[in-house]
Amino acid sequence: MFFCIPILCGCESNIQPNGEVQTARICPNCHNASVFSGKNSEWFTFFFVPLFPLSSKHVWLCGTCRWMAPHAPGHFEPAIAFGGGFPPQGPPMMPMQPSYQPGYGAATPAPK
Numbered sequence: 001m002f003f004c005i006p007i008l009c010g011c012e013s014n015i016q017p018n019g020e021v022q023t024a025r026i027c028p029n030c031h032n033a034s035v036f037s038g039k040n041s042e043w044f045t046f047f048f049v050p051l052f053p054l055s056s057k058h059v060w061l062c063g064t065c066r067w068m069a070p071h072a073p074g075h076f077e078p079a080i081a082f083g084g085g086f087p088p089q090g091p092p093m094m095p096m097q098p099s100y101q102p103g104y105g106a107a108t109p110a111p112k
Helices: none
Strands: 009-017 035-046 049-062 068-070
Touching: 009 049
Parallel strands: none
Antiparallel strands: 009 035, 035 049, 049 068
């Protein structure tokens, strides 16, 4: 008698952002300011349960297009968005000027 018992095992990748607040960086692939620094950990899984880590490395990851690059000294580093400060603002807004608002017959007397 033959019994077939499936055994499910594999590797799972888990990416966690470094720190809470990060400076926005420009993605070289999609050109959005959505690149953040994170830690990529590979885990061995048995029946979908992570058992132990296989490797971990620091990476740059784009939250929009999922572009990824190693984050290490001497490697590529994405450009800081808006020069590291607030986004550029346009010219100052002019205050709203009140315009003529016609009434609904209130300004003219009713005909007799």
